[in-house]
Amino acid sequence: MRLRTQAVGLAAASVAMIATLAACGTSSAADTPGSSSQKGTFAADSGTIVVGNLPDETSGESGYQPVADYLAKQTGLKVKFFPTTSYPSLIAAAVAGKVDVFTAGALEYETVKNKGGKFTPVSLQMSPGATQPGYYSEAWVPKNSPITSVSQFKGKKVCFVDPTSTSGFLFGLNMLNEAGISVKQDGQDASGNPKFDDFTAVFAGSHPKSAQAVAAGQCDVGFADDIDTKDYVSGLKSIKKEFVPGVPWEVSDTLPAGVKAKVTKALQTANPDTMKAAGVTITKAYSASNAGVVPFKPSYYTTIDNLCKNIPAANCAPS
Structure with a gap:
């Protein structure tokens, strides 16, 4: 399930949330009877695995429920969600x-x-x-547009998803940069979103909305992912696309070694057939955008490493 951004200008809120969350503390496995042989810390307590996720725009947590149920069966622990409303709050x-x-x-x-x-x-x-695990960020223009290359986006009104979207903003900037268009930021607009010298950026708020705005002529061109766009919008044509690495599942290094191993194994085998065999119900929300998992390979994220180096707006650096 690819995650979607839902809010803009949340950097300050992210910092505040980090401070608030850090003050809450964690629970040690060694504090619970029977767990002293495995030292480590849990986000909540030694009987619970807390899963952080950004709720899908339409289905909330339900798209993640089969994986949570499978994780509970494979580890013998309770699994609960720590839902967030934005990427910055999830990162925090x-x-x-x-x-x-x-x-x-x-x-x-x-x-x-x-x-x-x-x-x-x-x-x-x-x-x-x-x-392969991933999807595409695409450059879209109206079906009857004379524009045939991203290099022609200079001086145009360009629709993006939101400043924290990987496929709906940063990969778009990367395509513009590769086409020789400057992606150097020139301050912020009244909403706190980045401005640019070579084009006018419009942030639509979601992938479907970005594509719809292009189709309706509210933007000359725009960027959005391939799946959401084809599901919701007609009247567009794609003139360039770049592959975006798939969404990873990540496990805390502070968990007791034995627990981390169980959680890791579960998340590396959370495929529909395996989950069904374990008695897990596969929801429509899960099936709509998820076909299972494959093991993570660091080399698969070379494109993201390059994006972080070449596109300042990615803001990947430590803060």
């Missing part, structure tokens, strides 16, 4: 150690790591029909 929760497991976008993998979060990515989520 992970960095503050308030979740034992979390799933987020490709960029959040880099950001949590660079901000000192103690997590190990263990698997990548697969989309239905995909042959």
Whole structure:
């Protein structure tokens, strides 16, 4: 399940949340009878695995429920959600150690790591029909537009998803940069969103809305992922696309070694057939955007590493 951004301009809120969450503390496995042989800390308590997630725009937590149920069966522990409303708040929760497991976008993998979060990515989520874990960020224009290349986006009104979206903003900037268009920021607009010299950025708020705005002529061109766009919008044509690495599941390094091993194994085997065999109900919300997982490979994220180096707006650096 690819995660979607739902709010903009939340950097300050993210910092505040980190401070608040850090003050709450964690529970040690050694504090619980019978667990002293495995030292480590849990986000809540030694009987619970806390999963951090950004609720899907339409289905809330339900899309993640089968994986949570499978995790509970495989570990023998209670599993509960720590739902958040934005990428910054999810990153804040992970960095503050308030979740034992979390799933987020490709960029959040880099950001949590660079901000000192103690997590190990263990698997990548697969989309239905995909042959590799990931999806595409695409450059869209109206079907009858004379624009045929991203280099023609200079001076245009460009729709993006939101400043924290990997496929709906940062990969768009990367395509613009590769086409020779400056992506250097020129301050902020009245809403606190970044401004640019070579084009006018419009933040639509979601992938479908970005595509719809292009189709309606509210933007000359725009960026959005391939799946959400084809599901909701007609009247567009794609003129370029770049592959975005899949969404990782990450496990806290502070968990007791034995617990971490069980959680890791569960998240590396959380495929529909395996989950069904364990007695887990596969929901429609899960099946709609998830076909299971494959083991994580660091080399798979080379494109994200390059994005962090070449696109300042990615803001992957430690803060």
